Amino acid sequence: MSTSTPAVADLSPDELRAFAERAGAELEGAHPAEILAWAGRTFGTDLVVASSMGDEVLVDLAAKAVPGVEVIFLDTGYHFAETLGTRDYYAEFTDIRLRTVLPLRTVAEQDAEHGPRPHERDPNLCCALRKVEPLERGLAPYTAWVTGMRREDAPTRTDITVVGWDARRSKVKLNPLAAWTQDDLEAYVAEHHVVLNPLRQIGYTSIGCAPCTRATAPGEDPRAGRWSGTSKTECGLHT
Numbered sequence: 375m376s377t378s379t380p381a382v383a384d385l386s387p388d389e390l391r392a393f394a395e396r397a398g399a400e401l402e403g404a405h406p407a408e409i410l411a412w413a414g415r416t417f418g419t420d421l422v423v424a425s426s427m428g429d430e431v432l433v434d435l436a437a438k439a440v441p442g443v444e445v446i447f448l449d450t451g452y453h454f455a456e457t458l459g460t461r462d463y464y465a466e467f468t469d470i471r472l473r474t475v476l477p478l479r480t481v482a483e484q485d486a487e488h489g490p491r492p493h494e495r496d497p498n499l500c501c502a503l504r505k506v507e508p509l510e511r512g513l514a515p516y517t518a519w520v521t522g523m524r525r526e527d528a529p530t531r532t533d534i535t536v537v538g539w540d541a542r543r544s545k546v547k548l549n550p551l552a553a554w555t556q557d558d559l560e561a562y563v564a565e566h567h568v569v570l571n572p573l574r575q576i577g578y579t580s581i582g583c584a585p586c587t588r589a590t591a592p593g594e595d596p597r598a599g600r601w602s603g604t605s606k607t608e609c610g611l612h613t
């Protein structure tokens with residue numbers, strides 16, 4: 375049963391959009407923990423965090439600011455073992471309720487239908503089947519969702535707001551880390567002893583599926599290891 379405040383639960387999509395945009399303006403400059411706590415109070419169980427377990431700071435912050443918060447993890451079938459281990463750590467040792475969402479088909483079933491290694495031949499189709507569709511299904515029950523996106527991640531993300539409107543899904547979308555820099559993240563990790571995906575120690579600055587992610591060299595763009603050697607820069611979850 376929803377525990378959203380009635381004021382929010384009863385809003386029309388247009389009213390909810392205006393509410394989100396107003397909140398985004400008011401919360402700009404607030405600490406991510408404050409934004410998350412506001413979201414927890416405002417949306418209750420209609421709030422969900424979407425995590426790839428390559429955004430450990432977000433999960434740490436959410437677990438502390440919104441104890442018991444629901445977190446969905448899209449298990450594409452192509453994750454590094456270290457990423458699955460990170461998921462299992464956060465599920466067991468922090469105050470989140472983790473839901474792993476699976477694609478409609480296993481990797482073997484998808485290979486039989488579309489041919490093997492679709493990530494090499496048609497990564498957009500692969501992401502659509504193994505990330506985008508599961509995300510839509512996973513988000514369906516919620517009014518508001520939280521991502522770990524930051525403005526400095528990519529040129530396509532420079533205008534994201536801390537609270538805004540996801541018009542494609544008619545949901546409130548929160549990016550509480552939007553304004554944080556890499557230095558801000560590292561300072562938080564050091565101060566709060568955040569448990570990181572072990573791949574961080576061997577140069578993985580942005581972590582996605584194993585076939586589509588490589589470590590980066592010092593000084594390289596942190597996202598240069600994603601779909602390296604192709605023009606693809608986004609999986610389609612945030613368009």
Ligand code: SF4
Nearest residue numbers: 493497500501583586
């Ligand atoms: S990131 Fe690569 S392996 Fe993962 S869903 Fe997209 S194309 Fe497939």
